Amino acid sequence: MFTMREYVLAESLEQAYSLLTKGKANSILGGLLWMKMGNKAIGTGIDLSNLGLNKIEENDEEFKIGCMTTLRDIETNESLNKYFNNILKESVENIVGVQFRNSATIGGSIYSRFGFSDILTALLALDTKVEMYKGGIISLEDFCNMPYEKDILVNIIIKKNNCKSAYLTHRKSKTDFPVLAVAVSNSENGWKISVGGRPIKAELAYKAQSALSNNPTNEEIQTALDLVASELVYGTNMRGTKEYRELLAKVLVKRCIEKIIGGTSYAN
Numbered sequence: 406m407f408t409m410r411e412y413v414l415a416e417s418l419e420q421a422y423s424l425l426t427k428g429k430a431n432s433i434l435g436g437l438l439w440m441k442m443g444n445k446a447i448g449t450g451i452d453l454s455n456l457g458l459n460k461i462e463e464n465d466e467e468f469k470i471g472c473m474t475t476l477r478d479i480e481t482n483e484s485l486n487k488y489f490n491n492i493l494k495e496s497v498e499n500i501v502g503v504q505f506r507n508s509a510t511i512g513g514s515i516y517s518r519f520g521f522s523d524i525l526t527a528l529l530a531l532d533t534k535v536e537m538y539k540g541g542i543i544s545l546e547d548f549c550n551m552p553y554e555k556d557i558l559v560n561i562i563i564k565k566n567n568c569k570s571a572y573l574t575h576r577k578s579k580t581d582f583p584v585l586a587v588a589v590s591n592s593e594n595g596w597k598i599s600v601g602g603r604p605i606k607a608e609l610a611y612k613a614q615s616a617l618s619n620n621p622t623n624e625e626i627q628t629a630l631d632l633v634a635s636e637l638v639y640g641t642n643m644r645g646t647k648e649y650r651e652l653l654a655k656v657l658v659k660r661c662i663e664k665i666i667g668g669t670s671y672a673n
């Protein structure tokens with residue numbers, strides 16, 4: 406369990422950022438579910454609960470999800486899930502249990518860029534940006550490749566791009582970490598294939614996604630699947646070997662593509 410010298414309920418983002426950057430050990434507090442697993446000595450713990458950042462807002466162009474929104478709020482938001490073919494719901498519904506998801510925040514989840522992250526995998530397949538207090542609006546893809554800087558993740562912004570999308574994961578048991586997670590989307594801008602839990606954090610398979618035309622042939626799909634296995638790095642841990650994950654990636658990506666083009670429904 407962590408220790409905390411001082412707790413501050415922030416009155417503004419400006420105050421929160423100033424406190425965060427004042428001391429090396431100062432930290433933003435999300436739902437605390439990951440932090441409580443560690444033994445960090447926190448100086449000032451900064452709580453953003455009072456800043457109205459626990460909402461999912463929608464306009465004609467985008468969805469905006471505040472950093473203190475819980476994974477459960479995302480799972481149960483009808484409009485968001487209807488628009489993105491339920492992939493956000495499906496990416497979080499295996500994470501521990503409802504009580505857990507009622508506390509875990511999207512800010513803590515995405516800021517952490519975990520190698521096992523289901524929701525990071527799903528959001529990367531969409532047209533997603535993160536709004537950082539100091540760093541401004543950055544594509545999620547760029548954010549994934551950035552070092553961990555002291556900043557506040559304020560909002561997640563997902564563009565309404567009329568995409569079709571699908572998400573699949575393989576787990577040894579229902580609430581365990583994923584052995585592999587895959588999200589695929591297709592919009593007028595082409596395909597996106599995101600593979601996470603390798604157990605390295607989610608990445609897009611650029612070569613594979615560009616091998617697919619809008620209405621892909623079987624040959625194109627086969628080429629894409631071979632590329633998915635060869636262009637990304639897969640690793641071995643207690644949940645599976647590198648070789649197993651490479652094979653699994655091909656299967657899950659194929660099923661996601663089929664779900665999108667053919668309406669085939671695979672149970673997760």
Ligand SMILES: Cc1cc2nc3c(=O)[nH]c(=O)nc-3n(C[C@H](O)[C@H](O)[C@H](O)COP(=O)(O)OP(=O)(O)OC[C@H]3O[C@@H](n4cnc5c(N)ncnc54)[C@H](O)[C@@H]3O)c2cc1C
Nearest residue numbers: 435436437438439440472509510512513514516522523558
């Ligand atoms: C037992 C367990 C099992 C899990 N299983 C899975 C799983 O199967 N799949 C999966 O995808 N995830 C899983 N997770 C991760 C979980 O879903 C959350 O992502 C995780 O708990 C972080 O969310 P939090 O709100 O608890 O963040 P916290 O623990 O509060 O914070 C995590 C980190 O993010 C920082 N932070 C928090 N909010 C912000 C912000 N707005 N701006 C900047 N920094 C911020 C904190 O300072 C801290 O460094 C699991 C976690 C646990 C503890």
